[in-house]
Amino acid sequence: CPAFTDDDLIEIVRAGTALRQVAVASRPRVPRDVATVLAAEGKQEAVAALAANDNADLSEAALGVALDRFSNAPEVIAALAYRQVLPLSVTERLVVLASEAVREHLITRHALAPETAIQFADFARERATIDLVDQARATDDLPAFVAGLNSRRVLTPSLLLRSLARGQIGLFEHALAELAGTPHHRAWLMVHDAGPLGLKAIYDRAGMPPRLFQAFRAGVDTWRALQAEGGDTGSAAFRQRMLERFLSQRPDAAREDLAYLLERLDRPADDGWRGAVSAA
Structure with a gap:
């Protein structure tokens, strides 16, 4: 009915059933x-x-709100992805959330480079992994967990730097041991060597990139300094x-890793737990 005003329609949306909202x-x-x-x-x-209706005037902010609310709803994600016009920020978020078929459509329809899509997909996988480990406290069998990550080729320097920056020293130790083919106790001694050589030796043996060593060095030194100050190293605090x-040390890390860490810095303390439950 064309007689309804915008205010009438908003009232119907807020007071109506799902059928009327549709x-x-x-x-x-x-x-x-x-x-x-x-x-x-x-x-x-x-x-x-609403997302499937290209005659709906959806602002970039409203699209973001819809994504925030229904990021786990494939029908909403697909409807948004198939809109004729999408802001780049929304397209990038959809690439992370969409199925493979929908992702291909986004790459084709919205001129998103395939390497960009792959980067976002890998970033999402790493983030889900580290968030889950962070809240589950690295599982009861960390060596098996790390071996599984390595078998799927997702035990990347990016993942390890993010985990270390969030205090997951155990994951970092076991990952270096796995990548270097070294028993964990030996890797532990080298990581926590007070001298300058131990960490560098196990880092190089694990095949980690030389350009990121100083960032990892800063992470290990920061963890040790905080441990010496006291407190529960497993706590959210x-x-x-x-x-x-x-982050205050301005580590020389990739931009996407710093973006992830800054995002985590802005989250409430219990937000990661909700993300971990969702990922699980």
């Missing part, structure tokens, strides 16, 4: 204010219908202090 989201024209309320308050099926102090 009806509003599917109208031949959905004004920006109405689309914004639907993205923020609509039920999942209504947001999917310790991980937060570790991250803050590590």
